[in-house]
Amino acid sequence: MRRLHRPLLVTLVIAAALVPAGPGAAAPPPKPGAFAHPGVLVDKAQLDFARQQVQAGAQPQKAAYDAMKASTYAALSYTPKPRAIVECGSNSNPNNGCSDERNDALAAYTHALLWYIDRDARHAQKAIEIMDAWSAVLQDHTNSNAPLQTGWSGASFSRAGELIKHTYDGSWPQRVRFEKMLRDIYLPEVRNGAGCKNGNWELIMTDAAIGIAVFLDDRAAFDKAISIWRGRLPGYIYQKSDGSLPKAPTTCPMDTREEIVDYWQGQSTFSDGLAQETCRDFGHTGWGLTAATHVAETAWHQGVNLYAEAKDRLTDGYYFHTRLENGAPTPPDLCGGTVKLGLGAVTEIVYNHYHNRLGMPMPTTLRYTESKRPAGANYFFAWETLTHANNPR
Template structure:
């Protein structure tokens, strides 16, 4: 039986469960799934019948994860991300059904990695994606672990302690305070991972570091005309005013909502924007209103980029080349931001809604953007 911990702050001031989904959110979706209400039930069924939701899923942990650009080489990179998503999928299925088999599978995956992983390799030649890989997996594993730990799933205290240690030793050093060589999606993914790890560890200083990184970095990833003629310079980077345009992939002009990678491709936009919004959701659960602090900037980015995903020939495109997508990641980062701004705050986001609804019947998980229709949909 799922027993949700009371949403009462610990001595650190942090609330559990409190990474991406709260006790109230888990209970709300559980009721919707039981009632077979859409879009939640359809999304639940896709999670349940996916490879990530299979009760025969087998984790494939490695001692050292080594990831090159584009996962070449792939030394445990795909395995780690698949296992993180599977652990989270099973944690959600446990929370929504009370079927202990799902909890046991999530625990098996978490324990497999905590008993094996030593770290993530990084250098500037072979293992260029080390920080990003640690950020993605370091965002998703804590989401799974937080649900399992605080819903009466029966995770042994010694195993919890070992998982805490692997987060602190194999993930946190790679993501805390970011990395000077990363672009918008790297930086926001690292801030999300730091926030999530801080919550799971019940460590206020780590959580606060992640929030500080978020606050410092978001203004440099999305342009508003109030910033001036050019975007805000990224904090602690080699980017200067002389190479800022190149860092933004040389837009023809700067317009409200342009994101640092809009002129690169939309998948990387959504990787960064999705991490930004997910981190804000966790902070919101913890009583920190990052959504409110950057509402104008974040909603402008959602609407501007969704407009051209809906209609690539729409007027006002600010990039020298046509809109580009490189995969399916672009579909997965919209529900959570829409739920907060449109659902909770009543902000009109017609472009975001139009684009998001195209893919509700194909709700899925990819990298660090996981099952948002299931966890955060609003009608």
Template sequence: MRITPFGRPMALAFAIACAVVFASTIATAQTWVHPGIVVSPQQLLATRTAYQNGDLTVGNQVNKAMASSYGSTTYAVQGYYPGGISQCGANSNPNHGCQAADNDSNAAYVQALLWYLTGNQTYANNAMNIMNAWASFQGYAGTNGLSCPSGTDCSNGPLQSGWDAEKWPRAAEILYYGRTSSGASSGWSSTGFTNFKNMLINVYQPVIQNGSGVNGNWDMSMIDGTMQIAVLTENRTLLNQARTMWLGRVPDLFYLNAIDGSSHAASPRGNPSWFGQSIFNSSTENVNQETCRDLTHTEDSISSTMMAAETDWIQGGELYTDTNNSSETGAQVKAEDRIVGALNLIAG
């Protein structure tokens, strides 16, 4: 598995830097908030205000972004594999267009953020160039009806699709709906925006919208990506589907003794391995489905779980506080209790 080092940390860094509490109204009909993926308009604005006012914490993060390869004003689009169909195998073998997707989606998000924060049009132009180039992407071999060449491992295509879908919509949201402090738009045309949305709908959505039934990091990446596409495309049905998937997967990923008893909750799809974890009691409270595998994959699933829940909250949802967990004694537990417990365990 290839690790994408910048997408999640950048999201968390900016989310932490701009942590602003604001009221969320739950409405009976979906009212879309834009930009509204992972971070809200209020959080984005608070971050920009802090940056412009010389806040050192935010300024240090922005400076790191500017100094990174993804935030370079001379960033060059890497693009997909020649022919429009990339090939991704286990352990990055083969790696035909996969690292390029990581890099370009990371860069698109960072460049969009930097444009919003600084008002520098070069960043907007770079982000537009990246996403306009990927609007003609056809997908990953072995997914969505695309054949895998004989003798080639295409098993990571679905996972790569999840990873990409966790970043592309975030970048597009900020670039299209965001405005600089002077009120200027990025200049991304409605045609370019529509072409990119259609690519997400036709290439990524069919691959990720039903999850995988494999490991938690796979499914949560797909659920997060599905929710992000739903918000960008204002697809209420898809948003509700992502919410249902999230609610079904969280109990299976994060063990809670008071609710689950002597075994972890059943997976709503597939039968993911717990990698040797066999003891489920108070002594193993809060273990994750992949804790005994390694902490990297565990962190991936927690990160995607939280990003999806943040987006849901911004869009008026209540995944964090869902109480569809009950024990024989009638104990009620919020979904966030499982997540916080998992965070506390891994923090040790």
């Protein structure tokens, strides 16, 4: 399958591996051992740009801000629903606190963003109220979906905590307790990967792990998250250079064709950009792709260019799926000729990096991205049109 947006110049590849191509594309790499703050998914330059766009009424940020402001997550009357034990079975059944925790984490991040955009301290205090409510009571996540649930919620909580800790100068007396919750309850559940679960699990867990690591200034946890990501991504997005079969993730050793085909949902022919969950459904695939991108974006802000390492895998992966979402016919040798669409609003950040920072043409991904604007909030990703659209900082 021919891809429309592979860069044409070798020099662009070299530039991607070294430094951002566009002016102001990223801050200088932090000193060894230090972390740049705020630096979980978004940095100060991106936040300042988003704020300026909203204040100027510029699109698409203004529409994204308006959607965020109108959401239930943004209400100053929002009331968190913490509990000591969050029990989540397969497909969140039973759902004992699962939806409440995810929603509260998204609400905390939403209020943290609103604080930054509006400079209304009530939103900072609401984010703190939500985070404090959970750190006061949470003891554990249990049942089969516990690692994934921890990843979903930990990703949003780490972003909220990072913004409040490093941009709000008001009082947060229980910050150390919140840090302890992330360190002792969340991080141990997500830091070692997901083994042979479907790949979106491990990528979402790693998204949370790297965010928590930066928030806690934990270099060992950060390095561990990078290692897990590097071992999982080749086992999630196929490239012809891998050989006749996809690679096995480092946390899930497989050495036979039968095992690989079974793990890839029965798909036995492979082409650039196919994902391990493509033939399951595009919804879970979108989660895996965007979680992988979140890790790369946070690493980028910390001076680690995973984007360069994964340029073809990520851009091919998004092209493969957005092409079909845009209406291209399903090849007869793909998933028996039928796919389950529904990728979700997951392309804003990857498009911003490869097109707006590096200048790569990605018309197929752009068409899909624009069709999903403004991106909302769902499970572990939120308001990415606001934070990343046309924002190469």
